[in-house]
Amino acid sequence: MRPTKADLEAARDRLIPDVLPPDGEPLRVLFSGINPGLYSAATGHHFARPGNRFWPALHRSGFTDRLLHPSEQDLLPGYGLGITNLAPRATARADELTGEELRDGGRRLTALVERHRPAYLAICGVTAYRTAFGRPGTEIGPQDETFGPARLWILPNPSGLNASWQPDRLAAEFARLREAADALRTSGRARRSPRTSS
Numbered sequence: 001m002r003p004t005k006a007d008l009e010a011a012r013d014r015l016i017p018d019v020l021p022p023d024g025e026p027l028r029v030l031f032s033g034i035n036p037g038l039y040s041a042a043t044g045h046h047f048a049r050p051g052n053r054f055w056p057a058l059h060r061s062g063f064t065d066r067l068l069h070p071s072e073q074d075l076l077p078g079y080g081l082g083i084t085n086l087a088p089r090a091t092a093r094a095d096e097l098t099g100e101e102l103r104d105g106g107r108r109l110t111a112l113v114e115r116h117r118p119a120y121l122a123i124c125g126v127t128a129y130r131t132a133f134g135r136p137g138t139e140i141g142p143q144d145e146t147f148g149p150a151r152l153w154i155l156p157n158p159s160g161l162n163a164s165w166q167p168d169r170l171a172a173e174f175a176r177l178r179e180a181a182d183a184l185r186t187s188g189r190a191r192r193s194p195r196t197s198s
Helices: 005-010 040-043 052-060 068-079 099-116 126-133 165-190
Strands: 027-031 083-087 120-124 142-149 150-156
Touching: 005 040, 027 099, 027 142, 027 165, 040 068, 052 165, 068 083, 068 150, 083 099, 120 165, 142 165, 150 165
Parallel strands: 027 083, 027 120, 120 150
Antiparallel strands: 142 150
16 A cells, blocks of 8 residues: 555654665675655655666666565565665655765765675765765766775666666666676685686
């Protein structure tokens, strides 16, 4: 059932728990949204608002073998994936967040990455990343710098309001990340495999 207008208003400032594997379990990619929208906060599910392209892009890029509904978010750790947010407070629009909230969220995200050690941290929203980490020149795509133990990839904001990134283009960028994460996993397995004598 869709949240009512009253449900949405009551969800303002609510927090949504992260979706993460148990400590010590492998985490291929940790996706970080900017902050929960009111629709997500009202349902308790990340990227839940109709029109958000996160879940379709995740499937079309090959991260999941079928299109997951936001209510199935707890299946993600089985794919080696997780979700968090840069800032935990739910708002109607991301631009309601203060710069200080984003910077505080950046410090929290740093601690989370140190604890769970994903192969890649993928931040969904380049403008928020620039503010949170003081990187005004950052562009979408893989970054040369790492984020603690994780490689860093900046993705477009998957919100339906982001008109410059239509579904095909968004899915293609997610696919580039998936291919990089797959290649990293394959090379890691190769390094761990014992040599065989010829």
